[in-house]
Amino acid sequence: MATAAIAESHSHGEVSHHRTSTGLNHRKVAVWAFIGSECMLFVSLISTYLIYKGRSVVGPYPHENWTDPATGKVFKEILNIPVTSASTFVLLMSSLAMVLALAAVQNKDKPMPTGWWDRQLRSSKLWLWMTALLGTTFLGFQAYEFTSFVHEGLTIRTNLFGSSFFTLTGFHGAHVTVGVLWLLALLGIDYKRGLKPADALNVDIAALYWHFVDVVWIAIFTLIYLIK
């Protein structure tokens, strides 16, 4: 059997240089490993937030008002769930746009459909822009949230809530920023020479990362904002 297998491999000539054992591209395997690793990073950050929930000795607090005993000043509950629900919706929609962007790239060499909407669905530029813009809008919401918190008296130094909240959501925001830059790089390629079905893997990998960052936000929104 061994000899037969070897004879076969010889008759087909040199084994292809880019053959992979699983048939998956190297970068895709690496990105999955990277995402597994990132999960542990966010698990650590979220756990720390939850462990420190209710342990701050001074306000402001996330879900209840706090009166400063020294000055008598009242600090309102910090988290603004309606506004954050809107930004969460924006980020979720960006994942939808990402899916459409990938589909548009994969279908590049198919004949162009006639309907107006169907033709829009085939524009990789449109959906990459849409994803990047929705991501940037989410970052805008976060910038608004951070500055309004600081105005209301909560900084990263104020208390344990401030330290763990800003660190956790700041790390998430940094991940979204990297994602937006990644999308802009893909757009750069698209404008320079046009993304082709052969580039689908590049878009696929960016999409994996983007969806992961989105899923992390769903965990953060649920655990930090919704659960009191």
Added chain:
Amino acid sequence: MTTMAAPAPATLPTTGEYKTGIWSWLTTVDHKRIGILYLVTALFFFVWGGLEAAIIRAQLAGPNMGLVTAQQYNQLFTMHGTTMVFLVIMPLSSAFFNFLIPLQIGARDVAFPRLNAFSYWVFLAGGIVVTLPILFGMAPDGGWFGYAPLTTKAYSSGYNIDYWVLGLQILGVASLAAAFNFITTIINMRAPGMVLMRMPVFTWMSFVVQFLVILAFPVITAALVFLLFDRFFGTNFYTVAAGADPLLWQHLFWVFGHPEVYILILPAFGLVSEVLPTFSRKPLFGYPVIVYSGILIGALGFGVWAHHMFSVGMGPIADSVFSVTTMLIAIPTGVKILNWVSTMWGGQIRFTTSMMFAIALVAMFTVGGISGIMHSSAPADLQQTDSYFVVAHFHYVLVGGAVLGIMAGVYYYFPKLTGRMLDETLGKWHFWTFVIGTNLTFFPMHMSGLYGMPRRIYTYDAGQGWEMYNLLSSIGVIFQAIGMTIFFVNFIRSWKKGAIAGNNPWGAPTLEWAIPSPVPDYNFAHIPVVTSRYPLWDQKAGDLVKSEAETTTGGRLKTAAELGIPMPFPTILPLVAAVFMTAMLCGLLFIHAGNLPLALGIMITCGLGLAFTLIKWLTSPLE
């Protein structure tokens, strides 16, 4: 199993293309050369960390010695631990990951050769950030586990801990990048027929270790980020007055730290599992069980962290749970010991230096394992914790386990690495002096610990029954130092003048021994087809590699170009990226110095430099 050691040729096989000179090393993306870089760097740090240990033992040789001050002593034990864990044993394992994994699975390189070079340069940069400050008396001094709040600015206001936090963060990047690379390499680059359950055990154990790295390092990354933010930006993660939990760091650190222990030991287990079958001329006893027990050790490693914290008062339920999970780990570990012994049972044992180190690992690790089981019982651990008994335990597993295993690997693979044999006579001298020295140093620590000597004290009074044991420990260091000196003489001499090895000097069964030593840059002239776990014992050599007529021309090996194999271009970009990244993080030190504009200036400049380097990297072709 009839294959005998192949006859050695008169000269080293070469393609005639091998480049030397410093530039070729700075720009290399060849996994074998990167392995050599890891090996040489780690051996340098081994001497460095060993000198620190020697000073510690000189200080403790007798009561009330005044060789170093208490502050210097804190720096010495912190740096000894940090160096040996992060800069010696991990990179020695990395040297073997780099050199061996592609050869053992029949690949021409790792999945991402440039990322691999980046990992090495980042590791070197992190190592320099951590170790250099000791020359200015500013070395980290909070222990290798850096317990916060002790390491927060309130209690450690100097720069010492800053170097430690930044250095470890940088070293973490190196380990993570390497782990993504090796996971992809092992999953994706196996030769046809090299199914998972035919992989050599070293590759298997490395595979498990890479998963431990990617899952454990992010946890210490988070813990270090908190500490870094506390120190540089005034956050409250470890400020107890603000309500912080003083145990947060301990939990996060040991969630990382216990898997880290297996990151240190499993590669050595893998090496020994290669050495024992070859020199017993028997297949490894219970290969699947060895593999599964390695996976189980890795998985259970995430569920035992709090056994490092029995004395902090977690309560009886947590103590009991972590006692039981810790005892459970003894099962897969004991299974491995049994398998190794059974491999030798009835074999035709050849007592080469490599084999002797491997057998010594089985014995010495068992000693350390047994004291480990003693610690798993919380009531017993309360007596032993923070005493020299614990120091004895972890030196038996790390020196008696990891270092002896790695030495077995060095003697075994030196011929593949250099094409030449290490001298066996010097090797035997190295073995006996080092193993006697190890036992003489660490066995008496069980006794000084049981007599109540605490860890991390810089001196002690006479009359407590500790003098003799401490003196014995210090004398043992002399033997270890002699042993390592013999090793270095042997290593340097044999690299240039050792006997020429040939492809397979040991008559070993795995794929890496089918190709020339030293290995040509393309590794395999054609990718072999594997049909068994021990291809060189079970398959004909001619089935595995092309005949000499096809791979040589005019008395030399064919070059990659002559064989039509595309090779990755050498590039300086990974080194440049590593330098920019390290400099960017070190810009933070100027925040501590109170110079925010300078800190921002450095970080932004280096950040832009890093971004441009990465763009250049991503847009330049690999091969």
